[in-house]
Amino acid sequence: MFELTKEQIEYKEKVKEYAQKVVREYAKSMDEKNEGGEKIVRDFGEMGLLGMKISPQYGGLGLGEVAFAIATEELGAESGGASHSLHTQLNALQLLVSIGGDSARKWIEDGVKGKEIYxxxxxxxxxxxxxxxxxxxxxxxxxxxxxxxxxxxxxxxxxxxxxxxxxxxxxxxxxxxxxxxxxxxxxxxxxxxxxxxxxxxxxxxxxxxxxxxxxxxxxxxxGKEGDAFRGAIKALMVSRNGYAGIAVGIARGALEDATNRAASRKQFGKSLLEQEWISFNLADALVKVEASRLLTMRAAYMLDKGIEALTEASMAKYMAAVTAAEVSRTALHIFGGHGLNRGSKVERLYRDSKIMEIAEGTNEMQLMAVSRALQPKK
Known part of the structure; x- marks a missing residue:
């Protein structure tokens, strides 16, 4: 059975605290103004988050892909934009490591420290x-x-x-x-x-x-001139799983808000959560969020062990993206007219969720990658 280590649990709490204290307050303004990513990235640098999965030989923490999945989920539960900003920087650093290696050491170290934004x-x-x-x-x-x-x-x-x-x-x-x-x-x-x-x-x-x-x-x-394709594909496989983490966070954030709303809102003498159709919809959402997280963590765990996880990362990205869209839509229904207000959290997460089905490879591209695993082995 997969379990987080003590270090990973402590890391999760650190990122969660930042997400709930800082990102939660900043997310609405970031969305309304379509700006603010630079501040978030600078914060990530000061917190050491930009080096989470970069080897200590380049000044990173070497915590790996599981830590990355944890961080993207916690940030995604508050803001897809903030989580995506972390993903972008770590994707860039992964490319520098994958394609440049020691020849790009200075740029990797500067990125880890937040001196450069890529x-x-x-x-x-x-x-x-x-x-x-x-x-x-x-x-x-x-x-x-x-x-x-x-x-x-x-x-x-x-x-x-x-x-x-x-x-x-x-x-x-x-x-x-x-x-x-x-x-x-x-x-x-x-x-x-x-x-x-x-x-x-x-x-x-x-x-x-x-x-x-x-x-x-x-x-x-x-790196070597004319030889970046393979390294780029390798880095994209890893970043695909990072996007799965963002989508899990969006789905979880929408589910948490919808559950709280259903528990506090009364109709016809009882809470919405006691209404069977609502409780069943939320239960279905919970199952899908948990399944998406487990798929994401499995792929991250494999990557940390040096095992190719193209199929597993595609499964995770597909499942998490579909779940984010479904769960955030369910949350909007539960909030009713209040959820339709521009700037409400569930409305924002709903808009963020659609990007998950397109960016870093569409749902169809993920299914195409997974379908290759069905072919008979030669």
């Missing part, structure tokens, strides 16, 4: 989950690389200091070779950043980025 520019308008089809190019001219292309849904870009850019340095679209990862200054001339006005995870700085012949030094390439 954005991850992978997704393109015409190349979402299919990284091999990316169109952004970085062509060498003398000692410089000239970057041309577009990126969409680039998390953290609007307040980032540095940007990780996946670009083609050789080959043709569709080739897995020839893709490199560049680390550039976000204020590089020729880089245009336009913050998006998304329905959910607001305040996380998700942006459209255009590269208009942006010139950067050739040594901006992290």
């Amino acid at each position: 954005a991850v520019a992978l997704t393109e308008p015409g190349a979402g989950s299919d990284l091999g089809a990316l169109q952004t190019t970085a062509k060498q001219e003398g000692d410089e690389l000239v970057i041309t292309g577009e990126k969409i849904f680039t998390s953290g870009a609007s307040f980032s200091s540095k940007m990780l850019v996946l670009a083609r340095t050789s080959g043709n679209p569709g080739d897995r070779q020839g893709i490199s990862m560049l680390l550039i200054d976000s204020k590089t001339p020729g880089v245009e950043i336009h913050k998006l006005d998304l329905m959910g995870i607001r305040g996380a700085g998700v942006s459209y980025v255009k590269f208009n012949n942006a010139r950067v030094p050739k040594d901006s390439i992290i």
Whole structure:
């Protein structure tokens, strides 16, 4: 049976306290203004959260993926945007470790300390989950690389200091070779950043980025030139499970609020919680939240043990995303008209939940990944 260690339990309480004391008060403003992610990330740096799953050799705590799942759930229960901001930074650091290793030590250590805030520019308008089809190019001219292309849904870009850019340095679209990862200054001339006005995870700085012949030094390439595809896929597998953690948190936050509302609200002489259809809906939601958490923790545990968990991470992400959408919708029904008020927590979590079914690979992409496990082994 899976159980948290004493260290993980203590860590959970630390993050939960921060989420309930700080994020809970800040979440509404973050959502309304579509800003505030930078403050949250700075807080994460001061608390040591940015190094939670980074090896001590790079200045991290080395607590692993289980700790990451714990943190994303606790933060997600209060704000999808805040939890997503943590996810973005750790995703960037995972990419630096996976692709750059010791050659990127300085940037990893600076990220762990919160000295640098990173954005991850992978997704393109015409190349979402299919990284091999990316169109952004970085062509060498003398000692410089000239970057041309577009990126969409680039998390953290609007307040980032540095940007990780996946670009083609050789080959043709569709080739897995020839893709490199560049680390550039976000204020590089020729880089245009336009913050998006998304329905959910607001305040996380998700942006459209255009590269208009942006010139950067050739040594901006992290790791081996043309060999970033495999490392990017590996990091995305890990980040997929992080998104499952966010979704579990959103579902749990909605369930807790709906349960409290049902217990305190009386109709026809008894509380809503005593009404059978409501208690059954909440019971169904509880089962799905617990199942989603267990799937997420299983994948995290496997990753911590060095076991490939592509199928398990996809299962967790799919189940948790569907659960977040279902449970937050149930919560809205229980709150009735009060839940429809713009800015109410359940209304905000409902909007956050829809992003979970699309970002980091849609529900359909997760099912496609899981379906491969059904094929006969050769």
